Amino acid sequence: xxxxxxxKPNHSPRAVAVRFDDETGELVLLDQTxxxxxxxYLRLSEPSQVREAIYELxxxxxxxxxxxxxxxxxxxxSRLSARDALSIERVFEEARGLLQSSRPTAVNLTWALDRMxxxxxxxxxxxxxxxxxALKQEADAIRAEDEEVCRRIGENGLALLGRNWGILxxxxxxxxxxxxxxxALAPLYLGTERGYGFKVFADETRPLLQGVRLTAWExxxxxxxxxxxxxxxxxxxxxxxxxxxxxxxxxxxxxNGDTANxxxxxxxxxxxxxxxxxxxxxxxxxxxxxxxxxGRDIPIEERPPEEITEKWYAxxxxxxxxxxxxxxxxxxxxxxxxxxxxxxxxIRPPYDQGIRQLFE
Amino acid sequence: xxxxxxxKPNHSPRAVAVRFDDETGELVLLDQTxxxxxxxYLRLSEPSQVREAIYELxxxxxxxxxxxxxxxxxxxxSRLSARDALSIERVFEEARGLLQSSRPTAVNLTWALDRMxxxxxxxxxxxxxxxxxALKQEADAIRAEDEEVCRRIGENGLALLGRNWGILxxxxxxxxxxxxxxxALAPLYLGTERGYGFKVFADETRPLLQGVRLTAWExxxxxxxxxxxxxxxxxxxxxxxxxxxxxxxxxxxxxNGDTANxxxxxxxxxxxxxxxxxxxxxxxxxxxxxxxxxGRDIPIEERPPEEITEKWYAxxxxxxxxxxxxxxxxxxxxxxxxxxxxxxxxIRPPYDQGIRQLFE
Numbered sequence: 001x002x003x004x005x006x007x008k009p010n011h012s013p014r015a016v017a018v019r020f021d022d023e024t025g026e027l028v029l030l031d032q033t034x035x036x037x038x039x040x041y042l043r044l045s046e047p048s049q050v051r052e053a054i055y056e057l058x059x060x061x062x063x064x065x066x067x068x069x070x071x072x073x074x075x076x077x078s079r080l081s082a083r084d085a086l087s088i089e090r091v092f093e094e095a096r097g098l099l100q101s102s103r104p105t106a107v108n109l110t111w112a113l114d115r116m117x118x119x120x121x122x123x124x125x126x127x128x129x130x131x132x133x134a135l136k137q138e139a140d141a142i143r144a145e146d147e148e149v150c151r152r153i154g155e156n157g158l159a160l161l162g163r164n165w166g167i168l169x170x171x172x173x174x175x176x177x178x179x180x181x182x183x184a185l186a187p188l189y190l191g192t193e194r195g196y197g198f199k200v201f202a203d204e205t206r207p208l209l210q211g212v213r214l215t216a217w218e219x220x221x222x223x224x225x226x227x228x229x230x231x232x233x234x235x236x237x238x239x240x241x242x243x244x245x246x247x248x249x250x251x252x253x254x255x256n257g258d259t260a261n262x263x264x265x266x267x268x269x270x271x272x273x274x275x276x277x278x279x280x281x282x283x284x285x286x287x288x289x290x291x292x293x294x295g296r297d298i299p300i301e302e303r304p305p306e307e308i309t310e311k312w313y314a315x316x317x318x319x320x321x322x323x324x325x326x327x328x329x330x331x332x333x334x335x336x337x338x339x340x341x342x343x344x345x346x347i348r349p350p351y352d353q354g355i356r357q358l359f360e
Numbered sequence: 361x362x363x364x365x366x367x368k369p370n371h372s373p374r375a376v377a378v379r380f381d382d383e384t385g386e387l388v389l390l391d392q393t394x395x396x397x398x399x400x401y402l403r404l405s406e407p408s409q410v411r412e413a414i415y416e417l418x419x420x421x422x423x424x425x426x427x428x429x430x431x432x433x434x435x436x437x438s439r440l441s442a443r444d445a446l447s448i449e450r451v452f453e454e455a456r457g458l459l460q461s462s463r464p465t466a467v468n469l470t471w472a473l474d475r476m477x478x479x480x481x482x483x484x485x486x487x488x489x490x491x492x493x494a495l496k497q498e499a500d501a502i503r504a505e506d507e508e509v510c511r512r513i514g515e516n517g518l519a520l521l522g523r524n525w526g527i528l529x530x531x532x533x534x535x536x537x538x539x540x541x542x543x544a545l546a547p548l549y550l551g552t553e554r555g556y557g558f559k560v561f562a563d564e565t566r567p568l569l570q571g572v573r574l575t576a577w578e579x580x581x582x583x584x585x586x587x588x589x590x591x592x593x594x595x596x597x598x599x600x601x602x603x604x605x606x607x608x609x610x611x612x613x614x615x616n617g618d619t620a621n622x623x624x625x626x627x628x629x630x631x632x633x634x635x636x637x638x639x640x641x642x643x644x645x646x647x648x649x650x651x652x653x654x655g656r657d658i659p660i661e662e663r664p665p666e667e668i669t670e671k672w673y674a675x676x677x678x679x680x681x682x683x684x685x686x687x688x689x690x691x692x693x694x695x696x697x698x699x700x701x702x703x704x705x706x707i708r709p710p711y712d713q714g715i716r717q718l719f720e
Contacts, residue, residue: 036679170592201685204668206566206590209677212669217679228684230566230668232530232591232624236660236690239626264592266599270634271627300596308564308590309572314674317569319396319577324588325561330596 014175014189015218017064020071020140025078027071029059032176036217047076047095054102054109057208061177062251062287063146066108069099070139073116077132085128092120092135104299105260105329106251107289112142143179149284150180152343157187157247157282160339160346163196165244168234170203171262172214173249173282183282184247185219187341192224200226201237205262207307207326231264238275246272250283250340257334257351258295259283263327269336278338285342288355295331303328374535374549375399375578377424380431380499385438387431389419392536396577407436407455414462414469417568421537422611422647423506426468429459430499433476437492445488452480452495464659465620465689466611467649472502503539509644510540512703517547517607517642520699520706523556525604528594530563531622532574533609533642543642544607545579547701552584560586561597565622567667567686591624598635606632610643610700617694617711618655619643623687629696638698645702648715655691663688 017030026043027050034040042058044050050072053059059068076095077088084091096113103109119138123131161167167188174185181189188198200219205211212228219226229237237243246268252260259265259281272279292298305324310316318324340347340354347354377390386403387410394400402418404410410432413419419428436455437448444451456473463469479498483491521527527548534545541549548558560579565571572588579586589597597603606628612620619625619641632639652658665684670676678684700707700714707714 036677037675203592204566204677206564206592212678216682220679220682226682228665228668228678228682230591230623230686232563232566232627233685233687233690235627235630236623236687237685239690263590263596267592267595267627267631270595270631274630274634305588308588312673312675312677314672315397317396317672318572318588319580322576322580322586322588325593325597326590327593327596330593330599 014181015221017061017176018059018067018143018179020143027068027075029053029068030176031058032060032214033058035213045075047072047098050075051098051102054099060210061172062106062108062249063149063178063183063284064176065103065106066112066286067143067146067179069109070112070116070142072099073113074135074139077135080128080132082128088128088131089120092117103301105301108284108286111286115142146178146284147180149343150178150182150186153183153282153284153341154181154186154190156343156346157280157341158191160278160280160341161187161191161196161245164199166199166201166242168201168203168237168243168246168268169215170211170248170265170268171205172210174215174218176214176218177249183249183284185215186282187247188219188224189222192222198224200224201243202226202228203231203234203264203268204228205264206231207311209312210262234268235271238271238277243277246277246279248281250281250287251329252292252298253283253288253340253355254292254294254298255290255352255355256294257337257340257349257355259332259334259337259340260295260298260300260329261332263330266330266332266336269332273336279336280339280341281332281337282341285344285358288358290355290359295333298331300330301328302326374541375581377421377536378419378427378503378539380503387428387435389413389428390536391418392420392574393418395573405435407432407458410435411458411462414459420570421532422466422468422609423538423543423644424536425463425466426472426646427503427506427539429469430472430476430502432459433473434495434499437495440488440492442488448488448491449480452477463661465661468644468646471646475502506538506644507540509703510538510542510546513543513642513644513701514541514546514550516703516706517640517701518551520638520640520701521547521551521556521605526559526561526602528561528563528597528603528606528628529575530571530608530625530628531565532570534575534578536574536578537609543609543644545575546642547607548579548584549582552582558584560584561603562586562588563591563594563624563628564588565624566591567671569672570622594628595631598631598637603637606637606639608641610641610647611689612652612658613643613648613700613715614652614654614658615650615712615715616654617697617700617709617715619692619694619697619700620655620658620660620689621692623690626690626692626696629692633696639696640699640701641692641697642701645704645718648718650715650719655693658691660690661688662686
C-alpha cells in the first residue's frame with residue numbers, strides 16, 4: 001500500500017454529531033459538509049433550519065437524523081407561550097410535516113417524529129409549559145437511548161469479529177451518523193479499546209464521499225488503522241484476501257430482512273457473497289419497518305445529478321448536456337445478508353421469523 | 361431519471377486520439393486530461409514527451425498506448441542522419457526502454473514495441489534513411505491495423521447484442537482508447553448506425569473518471585443515449601432490469617482467459633453474474649499474452665494516492681495523514697466472462713482452448 005504518511009492521530013474524544021444546548025435552547029450540529037477540512041458547528045433554533053440541515057446532509061445517518069428531527073419539532077413549540085395553547089398542535093404538525101418530507105428513505109426520521117407525536121397526544125390537556133417540557137424530555141430520551149443502542153450494537157457486533165481482521169465498510173455508520181459511537185463502526189471502536197487491531201478499508205462512497213470525508217476522519221482521529229479505497233476497488237481488495245468481514249449501517253429494514261442503505265451497499269453485499277466474506281448489517285430496532293413487506297416497498301430517494309457531475313470539483317467533470325442518474329440508496333436483498341445486528345441481539349436468517357420474534 | 365437536459369449532440373466525426381502529422385513529423389495526441397472541458401491537441405517530437413504523455417494518461421487505452429509507443433520509438437530515430445548509422449540501435453533501444461516502463465499493465469505497449477524492434481532487426485544493414493522509413497511504415501501499419509481491428513471487433517460484438525438493449529460499460533474503451541472506433545464501444549457505434557437504439561450507462565470510473573469525462577463525451581458527441589452513474593450504482597441499475605449486457609475493454613488477457621482491465625471491472629463482472637447479465641470483454645488479439653498463464657501473473661499498476669484524495673477537487677477531500685490505496689487495474693476471473701470478442705471472432709469458454717486455437 002502506497003501513500004502511508006505517519007501522521008499522529010489525535011485520540012480525541014468522539015465527535016458529537018448532534019446535541020442540544022440547554023443554555024441557549026439551540027440544536028447544535030457538527031456540519032458534516034465541511035468535514036474533513038473544517039470542524040464547524042451549526043446552532044439552529046427553527047424547524048425550517050433543521051429541515052434544511054437534513055436535506056443538505058449537514059446532519060446525516062439514519063439515527064442522527066431521527067434525533068435531529070425530534071429536536072426539530074421541539075424547537076417548533078419551544079417558544080410558544082401560555083396564550084398559544086390552542087395553536088400548539090398546529091405548530092407541532094407544521095414542523096412535523098416540514099421535517100417528515102426532508103428525506104424519504106431513512107425510517108428513523110418517521111419513527112422519531114411519530115414518537116414525538118405520541119408524546120404530544122399523551123400530554124393533551126396539559127399547559128403549554130408542561131407540553132414543551134414533555135417534548136423536550138422525549139427528544140432527550142431519543143438521543144440518550146440512541147447512545148445506549150450504539151453501545152449495545154457495538155457489543156453484539158463485536159462478538160462476530162476476530163482479532164486482526166480486515167474490515168470493509170461503506171458510507172458512514174459511525175459516531176457522525178448517530179448520537180453515540182455509531183452502528184456499523186461501534187464494534188470497531190469497542191474492539192479497538194480491547195486490543196482487536198482491526199485494519200479498516202473505507203469505501204469513498206460516491207457521490208457524496210461520506211467514506212473518505214467522514215468514516216476515514218472519525219476512525220483516524222480515534223487512532224484506528226484506516227485505508228481509503230474508491231468504491232470500485234472493493235472487489236480487488238477482497239480478492240487479495242484482505243477483508244474478513246463487511247460492516248454496514250442501514251436506513252430501513254423491511255419485514256423480510258431486505259435492507260435499504262447508502263447507494264452501493266447492495267453491490268458490496270454481492271461481492272462479499274462472491275468472495276465468501278460475511279456481510280453484517282447494523283440497525284437499531286427503530287430502523288425496522290414492518291409496514292414494508294420487502295425492499296420493493298422502500299422509497300429510494302433520488303438526488304440532483306449535479307452531485308455527480310459538479311459537486312466538490314474545481315471544474316465540471318461531465319460533458320454539458322449528458323444525463324446523470326443519482327439514486328441515494330439501494331436495496332440489499334436479505335439473501336445477501338449474513339446477519340442483522342441490533343441492540344436486542346443478532347438476527348440470523350430466516351429474517352421474517354427473526355424480525356417477528358423481536359417484536360413479540 | 362432526473363437531470364435530462366436536451367442538449368443537441370454534435371454528430372461530429374469521431375475523435376482522433378492518436379495520429380501522426382507527416383508534414384511536421386510530429387505525433388499528435390488529443391490531450392485526454394483536458395476533456396471534456398477542452399479539446400486540446402498535443403504535438404510531440406521526442407520519445408520522452410511520449411513517455412510522459414502515456415504516464416500522465418494524456419493518451420490512454422491499451423490500443424492507443426500501443427500506437428503512441430510505436431510512433432514514440434520512431435520519433436527517437438526520425439531525425440538521425442546518415443552519419444548516425446552506428447548509433448541507430450542504441451537510440452532505438454533507449455527510446456524503447458523509456459516507453460516500455462511508462463505503464464506496466466497494458467500488454468499492447470510491449471507488443472507494439474516488440475513489433476517495431478523486429479522490424480528494426482529485419483532492416484539490419486540498411487541505410488539510416490531506409491531504416492527510418494521502415495519504422496515509420498511499421499508504426500503507420502500498427503495504427504491502420506488497429507482501426508481495422510476496431511471495425512471487426514465492432515461487427516463481432518454487435519452480433520451478441522439486441523435492439524433497444526440497455527448496455528453498461530466501465531472506463532473508456534472507445535474511440536479515445538484506440539486508433540479507430542474503440543473496442544467495447546465499437547459495437548455501439550456500429551449498432552447505432554444500423555438503428556439499434558441502445559441506452560448506455562457509463563460508470564464514472566474513479567479515481568480518474570474516464571467514464572464521465574471520456575465515454576460520456578464521445579458517445580454524447582456521436583448522438584448515442586448515455587447516462588452517467590457512479591461506480592457504486594451499477595448494482596442498483598442492474599436490479600431495475602435496465603441492463604441487458606455489460607461491455608468492457610481489456611488491457612491484457614492471460615492464457616486461461618483471466619483479463620486485466622481498469623480497476624472496478626472485476627466488481628462489475630461479479631454483479632453481472634449475480635443478475636444473470638452477459639459480460640463481454642473486447643480485446644484485440646494483440647492484448648492476449650500467452651506468456652501469462654493466469655491473471656496472477658499480470659502486473660497491476662499502483663498509482664499515487666493523491667489521485668484519490670486530491671485530484672480534480674477544489675479542496676482536499678481526505679483527512680490529512682490517512683492512507684489511500686490506488687490500484688489502477690484489477691483481474692476478472694475467466695469464469696465471470698461470458699465471451700471475449702476479438703477481431704478474429706468471439707471466444708467462448710473454455711478459454712484456454714479457445715485462445716490456443718486462435719494462435720494455431
